[in-house]
Amino acid sequence: xxxSTLFGIxxxxxxxxMIIYITYLAFKNSQVGIAATIVTIAGFVSQTLAIVIxxxxxxxxxxxxxxxxxxxxxxxxxxxxxxxxESLIFFIWCLILGYLIIEFKYKNRSFGAFVTPIAxxxxxxIDLSGMSKEIEPLVPALQSxxxxxxxxxxxxxxxxxxxxxxxxxxxxxxxxxxxxxxSYIFWTVTSGIFLAVLIMMGIDFVKVKIxxxxxxxxxxxxxxxxxxxxGKMPDHVIELKNLLNENVDLxxxxxxxxxxxxxxxxSYLFKATLLSKSIAGSVLSWLASLGLIFxxxxxxxxxxxxIGSLAISxxxxxxxxxxxxxxxxxxxxxxxxxxxAIWADQAWGVYWSWDPKETWSLITWFVYAFFLHxxxxxxxxxxxxxxVAVMGFIAVIxxxxxxxxxxxxxxxxxxxx
Amino acid sequence: xxxxxNKSLIDKVWNFFASITLAVVIFALIGGTSIVxxxxxxxxEPEKNVKLLIKxxxxxxxxxxxxxxxxxxxxxxxxxxxxxxxxxxxxFAANLIICSLDRLPRxxxxxxxxxxxxxxxxxxxxxxKELVLKGKPEKLKEAVGTAVKNAGFxxxxxxxxxxxxxxxxxxxxxxxxxxxxxLSILLILAGAIIGITFGFKxxxxxxxxxxxxxxxxxxxxxxxxxxAEMEAIIEKLxxxxxxxxxxxxxxxxxxxxxxxxxxxxxxxxLGFSIRCDNFLVDFYxxxxxxxxxxxxxxxxxxxxxxxxxxxxxxxxxxxxxxTFYQSSFGMVPNAHGxxxxxxxxxxxxxxxxQMHRDDKFIIPGTDLQGTLxxxxxxxxxxxxxxPFTFAEQMNNxxxxxxxxxxxxxxxxxxxxxxxxxxxxxxxxxxVEFADYWGVEYTGLQVRKDPGVxxxxxxxxxxxVGLYITFFMSHKKIWVKLxxxxxxTRIIVALxxxxxxxxxxxxxxxxxxxxxxSDGGGxx
Ligand code: HEM
Numbered sequence: 033x034x035x036s037t038l039f040g041i042x043x044x045x046x047x048x049x050m051i052i053y054i055t056y057l058a059f060k061n062s063q064v065g066i067a068a069t070i071v072t073i074a075g076f077v078s079q080t081l082a083i084v085i086x087x088x089x090x091x092x093x094x095x096x097x098x099x100x101x102x103x104x105x106x107x108x109x110x111x112x113x114x115x116x117x118e119s120l121i122f123f124i125w126c127l128i129l130g131y132l133i134i135e136f137k138y139k140n141r142s143f144g145a146f147v148t149p150i151a152x153x154x155x156x157x158i159d160l161s162g163m164s165k166e167i168e169p170l171v172p173a174l175q176s177x178x179x180x181x182x183x184x185x186x187x188x189x190x191x192x193x194x195x196x197x198x199x200x201x202x203x204x205x206x207x208x209x210x211x212x213x214x215s216y217i218f219w220t221v222t223s224g225i226f227l228a229v230l231i232m233m234g235i236d237f238v239k240v241k242i243x244x245x246x247x248x249x250x251x252x253x254x255x256x257x258x259x260x261x262x263g264k265m266p267d268h269v270i271e272l273k274n275l276l277n278e279n280v281d282l283x284x285x286x287x288x289x290x291x292x293x294x295x296x297x298x299s300y301l302f303k304a305t306l307l308s309k310s311i312a313g314s315v316l317s318w319l320a321s322l323g324l325i326f327x328x329x330x331x332x333x334x335x336x337x338x339i340g341s342l343a344i345s346x347x348x349x350x351x352x353x354x355x356x357x358x359x360x361x362x363x364x365x366x367x368x369x370x371x372x373a374i375w376a377d378q379a380w381g382v383y384w385s386w387d388p389k390e391t392w393s394l395i396t397w398f399v400y401a402f403f404l405h406x407x408x409x410x411x412x413x414x415x416x417x418x419x420v421a422v423m424g425f426i427a428v429i430x431x432x433x434x435x436x437x438x439x440x441x442x443x444x445x446x447x448x449x
Numbered sequence: 450x451x452x453x454x455n456k457s458l459i460d461k462v463w464n465f466f467a468s469i470t471l472a473v474v475i476f477a478l479i480g481g482t483s484i485v486x487x488x489x490x491x492x493x494e495p496e497k498n499v500k501l502l503i504k505x506x507x508x509x510x511x512x513x514x515x516x517x518x519x520x521x522x523x524x525x526x527x528x529x530x531x532x533x534x535x536x537x538x539x540x541f542a543a544n545l546i547i548c549s550l551d552r553l554p555r556x557x558x559x560x561x562x563x564x565x566x567x568x569x570x571x572x573x574x575x576x577x578k579e580l581v582l583k584g585k586p587e588k589l590k591e592a593v594g595t596a597v598k599n600a601g602f603x604x605x606x607x608x609x610x611x612x613x614x615x616x617x618x619x620x621x622x623x624x625x626x627x628x629x630x631x632l633s634i635l636l637i638l639a640g641a642i643i644g645i646t647f648g649f650k651x652x653x654x655x656x657x658x659x660x661x662x663x664x665x666x667x668x669x670x671x672x673x674x675x676x677a678e679m680e681a682i683i684e685k686l687x688x689x690x691x692x693x694x695x696x697x698x699x700x701x702x703x704x705x706x707x708x709x710x711x712x713x714x715x716x717x718x719l720g721f722s723i724r725c726d727n728f729l730v731d732f733y734x735x736x737x738x739x740x741x742x743x744x745x746x747x748x749x750x751x752x753x754x755x756x757x758x759x760x761x762x763x764x765x766x767x768x769x770x771x772t773f774y775q776s777s778f779g780m781v782p783n784a785h786g787x788x789x790x791x792x793x794x795x796x797x798x799x800x801x802x803q804m805h806r807d808d809k810f811i812i813p814g815t816d817l818q819g820t821l822x823x824x825x826x827x828x829x830x831x832x833x834x835x836p837f838t839f840a841e842q843m844n845n846x847x848x849x850x851x852x853x854x855x856x857x858x859x860x861x862x863x864x865x866x867x868x869x870x871x872x873x874x875x876x877x878x879x880v881e882f883a884d885y886w887g888v889e890y891t892g893l894q895v896r897k898d899p900g901v902x903x904x905x906x907x908x909x910x911x912x913v914g915l916y917i918t919f920f921m922s923h924k925k926i927w928v929k930l931x932x933x934x935x936x937t938r939i940i941v942a943l944x945x946x947x948x949x950x951x952x953x954x955x956x957x958x959x960x961x962x963x964x965x966s967d968g969g970g971x972x
Contacts, residue, residue: 097733097734097740168738169733169736169738169740171738171739172739172740172741172742172761172762172763172775173762173763175741175761175762175763176763261830261834265736265737266829267737267827267839267840267844268839271829271839274831274833358919359919361915361919362912362915362916362918362919362920365911365912365915366911366912366915370908370911370912373904373908374905374908377901378763378764378765379762379763379774380774380776380894381650381765381772381774381776381894381895381896382650382894382896383901383904384641386486386491386529388487391483391486391487392487394480394483395480395483395484398476398477398479398480399476399480401476402473402476402477402480405469405472405473405476406473408469409469409470409473435487439487439488
């Protein structure tokens with residue numbers, strides 16, 4: 033079996049587990065709970081296998097390009113932590129592992145309904161964003177042993193932060209009473225935005241991206257013809273212009289350096305919804321998003337009732353939130369910031385250059401330092417601290433995805449023409 | 450009265466800096482303002498950020514311009530070097546120092562204060578576990594001692610009214626972990642300041658075959674005259690391997706004035722010379738994905754070649770505290786280099802030739818004469834098979850060769866450096882386009898940073914501090930042996946400033962061991 037089949041199986045398993053955990057939350061049937069755990073473990077096993085197989089696949093590619101490289105170096109350089117896709121997969125793997133550890137340690141399954149959706153969201157994001165799943169050779173900047181430790185430790189830390197996000201959110205759900213309360217508004221609006229963004233991305237995917245597949249085929253054909261004709265791949269899609277018979281907007285496509293044609297994210301993200309060209313479409317999606325957020329706010333207490341009736345105490349949630357961060361913070365400091373700085377120093381001669389990605393890591397770090405110190409402040413225990421934990425993970429998401437997708441998008445736009 | 454008032458003001462200032470509230474506010478301020486710095490492009494051309502603002506807020510060009518003007522005044526276009534951001538960092542450091550000093554005495558007392566046996570009263574108010582064993586305390590003493598030792602504690606034993614008390618503590622110094630962590634942040638800041646004050650960060654675009662004795666960190670634009678003056682100064686410094694004093698002496702100019710000019714133009718003398726022997730980009734086969742950027746460098750000191758090294762990204766060259774990093778590359782404008790061609794006749798040995806445009810050459814042992822007619826750094830073909838150059842950089846370097854025999858043109862075509870299938874001629878000879886040497890420069894990042902070791906030391910200290918803070922704790926344990934008729938009640942009390950459950954697990958194990966070892970039953 034190849035790695036993508038196994039990844040597919042694990043994706044299905046996690047999404048199924050998510051549904052079963054939520055069912056468990058609603059009906060509290062212990063057999064349903066056991067089923068959820070079994071499905072999660074099955075997904076985890078298949079994902080582990082998939083990662084190992086992918087590693088061997090990328091090892092094979094590495095030694096093909098670098099036949100002179102030693103065994104150990106080849107193994108390290110081909111570790112599957114080399115692009116956005118692989119690192120997200122590793123993140124999900126760590127998250128599920130961390131979750132299973134907590135489930136067995138605290139003998140409590142109700143977290144599952146909050147952790148598996150994060151895995152589900154990450155998996156959905158992988159497909160909706162259409163990020164490359166190819167095994168590509170390493171560009172010179174990434175040919176360093178620091179890549180492995182830096183990325184690995186960062187993602188272990190992110191997984192612990194994701195756990196604290198779930199327990200922090202549960203804490204807020206459990207502890208907030210009134211709709212007017214700021215903590216209540218915070219968690220409902222945050223969850224509402226998450227939900228709205230994901231639904232929008234789904235709509236964009238169906239309405240804009242899927243119809244573009246036929247055009248993508250046309251561009252791919254042109255790329256192939258280009259290769260046959262000139263013995264090389266084009267550096268930019270624009271070079272394919274003269275080879276196209278049909279009218280295709282090449283701006284919507286990217287060509288990777290290994291020659292694969294992709295539909296560029298910018299061409300469809302929010303294009304059917306929030307950023308739609310038709311005024312009605314865009315107004316409607318903004319209104320729908322607001323409506324959704326309102327609905328979460330209005331009916332948030334249903335969720336509270338669901339968790340409230342489970343044998344789960346707010347103290348336990350608070351403890352898990354703190355402990356996850358207490359493990360994640362040192363790992364993130366060392367692996368994310370310090371090793372990142374050492375690597376930058378070795379590769380570019382500056383250990384800190386304030387680029388958006390570095391700065392966002394620092395912002396994330398400050399949010400968690402804020403969390404650790406806010407516990408020491410009088411009157412800050414409980415809900416306020418949980419809000420900081422939730423914001424910490426939002427900063428993580430932005431560091432990882434927002435900087436790549438939004439900031440680089442903004443900056444790239446600035447430099448167009 | 451007067452004095453008292455003064456003191457209270459100092460106290461107020463002290464308390465202000467010692468408060469965690471201030472720390473949390475600073476965290477929020479540094480974090481919040483940094484967000485702006487990641488959205489606005491730093492040190493960029495104004496037009497870029499204007500476009501950004503238009504896109505973000507949907508405002509007109511004029512409004513965006515004035516908004517950017519305001520942001521620029523506030524320092525947001527180079528915010529990490531703005532006075533207020535640096536002030537924020539200093540405030541942060543002051544907060545950290547004073548807060549730590551404020552608390553240290555109390556913590557130090559906790560660290561140094563030796564553990565004392567607990568009074569009966571204290572035993573009541575502390576988490577504990579109990580067990581009753583058969584036998585007098587004297588007989589059980591040994592076993593309890595062993596159990597405490599096995600749990601990793603060195604204990605003190607005290608005789609009490611009706612029994613004994615064992616007590617012990619471990620990890621009292623771990624309470625200092627937080628201070629070690631805080632100290633590390635100060636070390637890192639100090640290292641950064643040392644680097645900014647005494648270090649140098651610049652670049653050197655070194656053409657193939659050229660030798661330089663200076664690096665650059667220019668700030669601002671120069672006029673034509675200034676540029677000429679700058680060139681003249683570089684010329685002078687080249688002859689003395691970057692020694693400004695020597696250059697001033699040789700050319701009879703004022704040393705101080707020369708140094709001031711060097712500072713003005715961002716010329717930084719290396720104190721030795723560096724030459725680029727060659728630069729090459731290697732691509733992954735069959736794709737446009739770069740595999741390696743490599744520069745062959747030679748360091749020259751006192752006219753002698755002292756170091757030769759080829760550098761790639763992630764593997765720089767360091768000499769005399771100055772490090773050269775592979776960071777970019779490009780074409781030297783208007784340069785005329787040498788085409789290195791490797792000619793292999795159908796039957797014969799290969800021969801390497803250096804030539805220029807319009808040079809002619811003979812394929813050895815034949816009458817076939819080639820002429821190097823044209824060159825493109827980045828050759829591609831359009832739909833009608835017409836060649837065109839798609840980039841300035843050497844993305845796909847190619848030469849156009851025309852072959853003739855006895856004055857008659859035979860055939861012609863493009864030979865591409867990266868594509869061996871284009872090297873074969875119809876007659877079975879091969880002409881390989883090996884390199885176009887002397888037209889590319891290697892972009893080196895040049896750095897000298899005496900503070901980097903302080904930063905690294907700070908990083909190590911931080912790792913140690915965080916480990917102590919989060920994974921170690923100050924544990925205390927008291928074991929009381931109380932005589933009850935012919936039995937002994939054993940009470941284990943414990944405290945830990947962190948991770949108490951782990952210590953409790955240890956105590957449970959201890960008790961389980963005790964209850965087994967003496968055959969006594971738990972009651
Ligand atoms: C980004 C910079 C900082 C980092 C990484 C940091 C790190 C830490 C850590 C890891 C802890 C232990 C928290 C816990 O056990 O939950 C801590 C505690 C503490 N920090 Fe910081 N800190 C920073 C800045 C500051 C500043 C500016 C102050 C100034 C007020 C401060 C004051 C304290 C205090 C008073 C404690 C509690 C000490 C104790 O429990 O005895 N920290 N810090």
